[in-house]
Amino acid sequence: MPTKIRSAVPEDAELVDTLVRELADHQDEGQYVTVTVDRWRELLADDAVTVLLAEHEGEPAGYVSAVRRIHLWTGREVLGLDDLYVRERFRGAGIGELLMLELARAAALTHRLTITWGMRTSNEGAQRFYARLGATLNTKVLAAWPYDAYVQRL
Template sequence: MMFNFLKPSLNRWIRPKYLNSPWLRHCLCSRTSSSYPVYRIRKATPNDVPVILKFLTDLAVFEKQPVSSLRVSEKDLLRDGFGDRQYFHCLIPEYVTTDKVIPIGFTIYYFTYSTWKGRRVLHVDDLYVEPEYRGKGVATLFKNEICKVAAANDCHRIQWLVFDWNEEAFAMYEKWGSKRVPEYVVCEMPRETLLKHASNDDLDDDTNV
């Protein structure tokens, strides 16, 4: 198949009587087939939404979170990642052989802003690789591609959150040159609380902020 694909181009460089040479066919086919399998990474498309949701479910299991806490739907992902107002971006790594292409993970990121540095910040929200493809350089593909995106957007830094029990992830990230920031603690206000405050115009006087 690969030989037939290359044949039109070869016509310009090799005499026709040599094109059907078994030796030439063997050399070209063995060389092209030896380049597989490969790993590559690409931007997600709307067609990837079902597999992104599947990977989010797998990630919840890996992070020891109840799957029932995952409320996002395909409709949400399609609207917010691929709609008119894009709130996040997604990259998909793939395992590629001569006859198949398999999505093997995902990462979701978006941009925030550093008021202290006057530059954008790339925040990685999720990063996941299927267990059977770990340890094969896929995380490095993620790192390199995300760094290219951050550099192209003149970002001051890249940031993400890590569960405190995930020492394996800490070791990998520190090997990349990242560092922990122990002086910060993540604070969250759940939706039901923010809605309560949003409907309350009273002024609180119990803080010095």
């Protein structure tokens, strides 16, 4: 049975939650995942949220997630890739590329959206993978202003 890519639906909330937590734990950032299964059900029903699941021989193998947002300079939407994750035992089988190509198909059907994302500069394997897909790799500093930090300034 080949690898199948499909859109996640609200009934997949527990599986998506499991995969997201696996990725966060893999990156030693599991403590930052606070989303709940109930919230995933809501997110998976939101048209702006895309989560594609890969199943290899009927077993969950990975996912890609993205959110549509407006790019104010162009007035057009972009698709902000949030995560691409393939479970370790499925790596090297082309599943990451299949997920990215299916995400690209979805973007192409929706007004030729640009897909954007970030990654750690130390993640050279990801950089090689994305470059092979034809992605442009730009260096940029990603800033985050957490609620606890900015609320103290108010």
